[in-house]
Amino acid sequence: MPSELLKGFRLLDLTDEKGALCGKMFADLGAEVIKVEPPAGCSTRSIPPFLDDVGDAEHCLYSIAYHAGKKSVTANFQNADGRKLVAELAERADFLVESYPLGYLDSIGLGYDALAKLNPRLIYTSITPFGDKGPGKDYRWADIVSWAAGGMMFMMGEKGKPPLQMSLPQAGLHAGGEAAISSLIAHYPRQTSGLGQKIVVNMEACIVWTLMNEQSMPLLHGNFIRRTGVFTGSEDARRKMVYDCKDGHISILVAGGMVFGASTRALVNWMAEKGLGSPWMKEKDWVSWVPGVFMKMTAQDHKEIDELESSIQAFFNTMTKHEIYAEGLKRRIFLAPVANVADISADEQLKSRNFWIEVDHGDTLGRKLRFPGAFAKMSATPIGSLTRAPRIGEHNDEIYCGLLELTPARIAELRAAHAI
Amino acid sequence: MSFALEGIHILDFAWVGVGPITTKYLADNGADVIRIESAARPDVLRIGPPWKDARPGINRSQFFASYNTSKRGISLDLSKPKAREIAKRLVPWADIIVESFTPKAMRKWELAYENLVELRPDLIMLSTCMQGQTGPNALYPGFGQLMAALSGFYYISGYGPGSCAPPYGAYTDFIAPRFSASALLAALDYRRRTGKGQYIDMAQYEAAMQNLAPALIDYAASARVLEPRGNRSDRYAPHGAYRAADEDGAERWLAIAVENDAQWRATLDVLGAESRDPRFDSAAGRFANPDALDEFVGQLVREHNAYALTAKLQTAGVAAFPVQNCVDIHNDDNLESFGFWHWLDHKEMGPSPYEGLSHRMSRTPGDLRRAAPILGEHNDEIFRGMLSMSADEIEQLKKDYVIF
Numbered sequence: 001m002p003s004e005l006l007k008g009f010r011l012l013d014l015t016d017e018k019g020a021l022c023g024k025m026f027a028d029l030g031a032e033v034i035k036v037e038p039p040a041g042c043s044t045r046s047i048p049p050f051l052d053d054v055g056d057a058e059h060c061l062y063s064i065a066y067h068a069g070k071k072s073v074t075a076n077f078q079n080a081d082g083r084k085l086v087a088e089l090a091e092r093a094d095f096l097v098e099s100y101p102l103g104y105l106d107s108i109g110l111g112y113d114a115l116a117k118l119n120p121r122l123i124y125t126s127i128t129p130f131g132d133k134g135p136g137k138d139y140r141w142a143d144i145v146s147w148a149a150g151g152m153m154f155m156m157g158e159k160g161k162p163p164l165q166m167s168l169p170q171a172g173l174h175a176g177g178e179a180a181i182s183s184l185i186a187h188y189p190r191q192t193s194g195l196g197q198k199i200v201v202n203m204e205a206c207i208v209w210t211l212m213n214e215q216s217m218p219l220l221h222g223n224f225i226r227r228t229g230v231f232t233g234s235e236d237a238r239r240k241m242v243y244d245c246k247d248g249h250i251s252i253l254v255a256g257g258m259v260f261g262a263s264t265r266a267l268v269n270w271m272a273e274k275g276l277g278s279p280w281m282k283e284k285d286w287v288s289w290v291p292g293v294f295m296k297m298t299a300q301d302h303k304e305i306d307e308l309e310s311s312i313q314a315f316f317n318t319m320t321k322h323e324i325y326a327e328g329l330k331r332r333i334f335l336a337p338v339a340n341v342a343d344i345s346a347d348e349q350l351k352s353r354n355f356w357i358e359v360d361h362g363d364t365l366g367r368k369l370r371f372p373g374a375f376a377k378m379s380a381t382p383i384g385s386l387t388r389a390p391r392i393g394e395h396n397d398e399i400y401c402g403l404l405e406l407t408p409a410r411i412a413e414l415r416a417a418h419a420i
Numbered sequence: 421m422s423f424a425l426e427g428i429h430i431l432d433f434a435w436v437g438v439g440p441i442t443t444k445y446l447a448d449n450g451a452d453v454i455r456i457e458s459a460a461r462p463d464v465l466r467i468g469p470p471w472k473d474a475r476p477g478i479n480r481s482q483f484f485a486s487y488n489t490s491k492r493g494i495s496l497d498l499s500k501p502k503a504r505e506i507a508k509r510l511v512p513w514a515d516i517i518v519e520s521f522t523p524k525a526m527r528k529w530e531l532a533y534e535n536l537v538e539l540r541p542d543l544i545m546l547s548t549c550m551q552g553q554t555g556p557n558a559l560y561p562g563f564g565q566l567m568a569a570l571s572g573f574y575y576i577s578g579y580g581p582g583s584c585a586p587p588y589g590a591y592t593d594f595i596a597p598r599f600s601a602s603a604l605l606a607a608l609d610y611r612r613r614t615g616k617g618q619y620i621d622m623a624q625y626e627a628a629m630q631n632l633a634p635a636l637i638d639y640a641a642s643a644r645v646l647e648p649r650g651n652r653s654d655r656y657a658p659h660g661a662y663r664a665a666d667e668d669g670a671e672r673w674l675a676i677a678v679e680n681d682a683q684w685r686a687t688l689d690v691l692g693a694e695s696r697d698p699r700f701d702s703a704a705g706r707f708a709n710p711d712a713l714d715e716f717v718g719q720l721v722r723e724h725n726a727y728a729l730t731a732k733l734q735t736a737g738v739a740a741f742p743v744q745n746c747v748d749i750h751n752d753d754n755l756e757s758f759g760f761w762h763w764l765d766h767k768e769m770g771p772s773p774y775e776g777l778s779h780r781m782s783r784t785p786g787d788l789r790r791a792a793p794i795l796g797e798h799n800d801e802i803f804r805g806m807l808s809m810s811a812d813e814i815e816q817l818k819k820d821y822v823i824f
Contacts, residue, residue, distance in 0.1 A: 005606045021630070025599070029606045048654035049634075051641055065633035112782075125779075134754035142656060142677030142739040149741045151749050153661065153675065155588035156577060162661040163673050163743045164585055167576040167649045173631045177598030182779035184605035185449045189424045189784055191612060197783035202758050205778035208749055212564075212589030213470065215746045216482045219773045220470040224746040229585050232565075241565065242574065242584050249584045251569035259464050263561075329557060336566035338574040338584055341639040341646055344629070352555040355626055356640075370640035375599040375627040377552070380618035381610055383603070 002069075003030030005381040011183075012036055012089055013070060014098035014105070016043045017169075018141070018203065019127040020066040021176025022097045022183070027069025028374065028384045031095075034399060035067060036086055039074045039420065041392040051365070057392060058364045066176075067389035068359060068371065073400065074393035074420050081419035083108055088404050090115045090122060094187070097179050099127040102137050112198040123186045125179045125199040132200050141203075146171035150207020151215065158229035174206040237292030240309045242338060245316040249338035250324050254308065256289030263334040264289075267312070270331055274318075277311045280304075345370075353377075361388045396420055423450020424784040428608070431507075431514040432456065432491065433498075433531070435463040437564055437593030438548050438600065438624055439520030440487045445601040446516075447490035448777060449786040454802060455488060456507055459795055459824050460497040466795070472769035478795055479768040485792035486774055489764070493793030494802050497824045502817065504529050509807055511539040515611075516604055518546045522561055523553045533619040542617040544607045548600055552623030564590025564624070571628040572635070578648030592628035599627040655679065657706035658687075658717045661743050664726035672726040673743040676717070676733065678706075686736035690729070691720040766791035799823060 006029040013023035013035040023033040035042070044066070045057040052059060073089075076082035087110060090096055096115065098105060105111045112124040129146060130136035139145070147153045147165050157164040178201045190196050208215060218224045223234055230242035243250050254264055264286040271277040291301035316324060321337035328335040337343060350356065357373040374384025400406045400420070414420045428451040432443045435457070447453040457463055465484035472480045496503040508531070511517070517536060519526050526532050526547070533545045550567055551557045568574055568591035578584045600622045611617055629636065635646035651660035656677040664672040678684050681703060688696065697716060699705045706713050721729065726742040733740040742748070749755060762774040769791075777786050803809045803823070817823040 005610050024630075025602055029602065049638065049644075051638060061634035061638050065637055130754040131758035134757035136734070136741075136754045139734045139741070140737055140739040142659075142679070144651070144653075144656075144659065144661075144675045144677050145739050145741045148661065148673075148675035148743040149749075149752075149754075151744050151746055152587060153743045154673075154745045157585050158579070161579060162651060162663070164577060164579070164661075165651050165675075166573065166587065167578075167646060167652075168632060168635055170631060174595070174598075177595070177602075178778050181445055181598045181601045181605070182781065184602050185424045185445070185786070186781055186784065188428075188605060188608060189422075189426075191609065195783060197781055199779055199781050201779045202755075202760070204752075204754055205758060205760050205776070208755070208760070208775060209778055210587075210589070210591060210594040211746070212593070213483045213486050214588060215749060215775060216470045216486070216773055218747045218750065220472060220482055221474045225588065226745075227585070232588070242569075242586060249569075249574070251566055251574055251586070253563065253565060257467075259467075329560060332561055334562060334566060336562065336570040338569045338586075339572055340575040341572060341632070341635050342643075344570075344572055344632075344636065345639055349551050349555045349557040349560075350626070353552050353623070353626070367641070369637050372629045372633050372636050373626070375630050376603045376620050376622035378603065378607065378618055378620050380616050381607075 001385055003028070003381050003383040003385065005029045005378065005383055006031040009094045010034065010092065011095040011097065012093045014096065014100065015127060015176070016099055017047060017062065017143070017172040018099035018129070019097055019172065019176045019179050020044055021173050022125070022179040023070055024066045024068065025177070025180040026095070027386065030381070030383065033070040034089065034395070035070045035072045035390065036075055036089065037072060037392060039076055039393070039418065045392060063389050064369065065371070069386040070390060071395035071399065072390035072393055073396050076419050077108055079417065079419045081414055081417060083110060085400065085404070085414070085419065086110055087115060087118060089399070091118045092403055093119070093122060095123045095125070095183050097125040097127070097183065102128055102132055116196065120196060121190060121194055122196040123183050123190060123199065124196065125183050125201060127175050127179055127201045127203065129203045131202040131204070143169035143171045146203045146207050149204045151211050152207050155214070155225055155227055157227040159227060163227055171203055171207055174210065175201055175203045178206050233292065237297050239305070243313050243316045245319055245321050245324055247320045250316050250321055250335055251338055252312070252333070252335035254312065256286045258287060260334060261287030261289065263332065266331045266333050270327065270333070271311060271315050274315065276315045278307060281308065281311070357384065357386065359386050359388050364388060364391065393420070422784060423786065424781065425449045425451040428452070428516065429514050430454070430516045430518065431510055432518050433526070434518045434520035434548070436465060436520065437487065437590055438596045439518050441593065441597040442546065442548070442600040442604070443491065443518050444487055444489060445597060446604070448788055449784070453491040454510065454798070455491050455493045455793065456496050456498070457493060457795055458495055458497040460499060460821070462795070472772065477768070482769070482772055485766060485769070485772060488792035489774060490789040491793060492798040492802065493796065494799050495796030495824055497821055498529055498531070500822050502820070502822045504531060506807065506822070507531065508536070508539060511536050511543070513806070514540060514543065515608065516544045516546070518548070520548045523547065523549055523558050537617070542611055542615055544604060544611060544617045544620070546600055546604055546620040546622060548596065548622045548624060550623065551625050553621040564593035567592040567624050567628060571625050572632045573628070576635070576646055576648050579650045581647045583648055592624055595631050596622065596624045596627035599630065652710060653677070657703065657710060658713050660714060662718045662721040664721050664724050664729060664742070667725070674721055674726045674729060675741055675743055677739040679739070683738050687733065687738050690732045690736050690738070691724070693720055762788050764788055764791035767794045767797060796823070
């Protein structure tokens with residue numbers, strides 16, 4: 001059952017990978033989401049990898065994940081009848097989200113101005129790589145372009161090697177989330193004023209937003225962080241964030257002060273129980289230990305940190321990430337395993353919260369697939385119950401006959417004219 | 421001009437990242453957000469850098485300021501019963517309450533949803549913490565850096581299997597708020613239609629994993645584990661960051677993604693490649709020889725200025741952009757033309773740099789309506805104005821460190 005939360009609202013999804021998550025979120029929240037795609041299918045239907053390496057649209061994992069809960073209709077934008085269908089859908093929609101090159105939809109009569117005349121209530125959200133005014137407004141996009149422009153790539157990777165992107169591109173997902181929240185912000189006044197509006201989402205800005213205020217450092221401290229692999233912080237006050245362990249890596253925040261001191265003390269005590277670490281570590285007042293935070297680190301600070309970090313490394317070498325995490329939880333140490341999808345899938349916490357959901361793909365793939373479930377648990381209106389991603393154009397008859405009240409004969413004509 | 425969310429009242433007990441960023445989305449769009457904080461246990465971000473003039477102080481952190489624009493702030497030490505009584509007097513005013521402690525604090529203080537809904541029957545309340553309000557690890561203490569490791573993002577950041585080069589900062593703190601704020605706004609609409617409020621339990625963990633969904637589904641179905649693979653792609657070749665000419669003695673890198681043969685030919689033209697390697701003529705050949713391809717492209721790019729080359733490649737229809745650092749983004753014409761950067765006058769820090777919104781609305785544009793509050797900045801206007809407390813009463817409460 002779809003959620004009651006946004007029941008009765010309809011979103012037209014004209015995005016590609018720059019915004020597919022937006023419609024997915026609306027579907028999670030209970031809205032009717034209609035993906036409008038070209039007759040041959042949207043470019044998101046062929047994003048690798050594919051389930052079982054079968055390279056067709058139904059095995060495309062990106063589509064399986066981010067088109068779940070949606071319906072699909074096809075419309076040929078090169079064809080006047082096809083465009084008219086989209087306009088008629090927009091007349092009956094509450095939201096439209098799109099990520100075409102800037103100006104393209106305007107040029108074919110499906111821009112905000114044209115559609116707002118038909119439907120003043122429409123909230124029309126355009127996702128753009130670089131906004132709609134600057135020199136990059138028409139730039140060609142790939143996910144790595146946003147990652148590079150927005151500043152995250154510069155800080156990821158090791159010195160002497162190239163800056164890095166994550167191995168599951170993220171910029172389009174940030175933009176899709178931003179499209180969802182901004183569309184819902186505009187929804188609130190629309191429900192009383194009856195007036196929709198046009199929203200522009202800027203993908204570069206979405207990535208800048210992930211930088212955790214590092215962007216203020218040059219202005220306030222006159223320095224900025226460069227990529228240093230598993231370390232974080234400036235060159236003269238850097239701290240190791242990721243350690244090796246028997247079967248992978250552990251991430252840990254080793255610091256002092258009010259927030260971190262108790263955690264570091266607990267770690268040092270744990271090491272001491274196993275005969276590791278130096279005697280001074282047990283004596284140290286970790287709550288008042290804040291080297292490099294309020295003043296420059298001294299040679300003594302560097303020596304202590306080097307010794308502490310090498311002791312921690314030796315300690316973690318003796319255990320698996322699961323062992324370290326289990327004990328870290330008991331001792332309330334700020335650490336976490338560098339988990340992969342196998343670790344996550346086995347995690348007891350997620351199981352105990354019934355996080356995972358089964359989505360039936362019996363008629364397309366002959367099985368059920370296990371999905372990450374709802375992004376939140378809502379007491380009155382549970383969210384995130386999903387139907388499988390639609391086949392390309394699967395809902396043409398339902399939507400065009402039902403919503404637009406076309407006759408089967410008319411649909412046959414439109415098919416013959418390649419409008420659908 | 422009116423803001424989209426004018427008239428919505430939010431009582432914000434949250435701290436650190438996800439909670440305050442969630443309410444910032446709403447505050448910048450006009451919601452009246454009152455943050456409750458205390459010097460007894462300050463928001464961790466208040467004591468973190470960057471600071472004005474690189475000098476620490478509880479009201480000098482831009483880290484805190486950036487996530488608390490457009491809000492009002494009061495100081496109450498909620499460990500004291502009297503402070504909780506005062507906080508409760510604000511509950512009937514609130515459409516939405518947000519908190520982000522580990523899931524014991526609000527229960528201990530009898531400020532849980534069950535307690536507060538008695539004061540406001542149609543209350544919408546969001547609790548957000550690391551791993552959710554229930555389950556064996558509910559009390560897990562942590563920050564987004566650890567959550568980014570736990571929820572899989574560190575693992576897929578590296579040069580190959582076994583390598584780990586994580587994203588900067590508390591990555592998942594910048595995923596989850598879009599989900600929590602969306603849930604709140606949808607809940608407001610549901611309340612408008614039905615008169616019913618509700619309680620929202622959002623684990624940062626569970627929200628963040630939405631950004632990893634294809635890999636999680638794949639593993640459950642086929643046991644395939646997504647491994648880090650540097651900048652390799654199955655869709656683009658070449659694809660990656662290539663070192664351009666140094667500038668002022670510093671490295672410069674350029675990201676390039678080539679999708680098809682036409683773009684590849686355009687890339688070679690722009691780079692002025694004199695020789696051609698026949699292996700790279702076809703997409704199949706480029707995908708089959710990625711190391712040689714990277715080396716070939718790398719040598720050509722090394723001679724060029726990153727920004728000049730970006731303009732030429734983009735004109736030729738090739739996706740490219742310099743790998744920008746935190747100075748570059750302040751000199752960025754695209755962000756500038758979007759009106760992204762702001763200087764706001766902070767009560768203690770004076771004019772301070774803030775990043776703006778990542779979206780722009782035509783009819784009810786949001787804005788950074790004011791700089792973040794210093795601790796307790798709005799005590800008087802809220803305790804006297806809204807709660808009609810007398811000056812003497814307020815003075816006494818300050819002496820008792822209730823207002824603190």
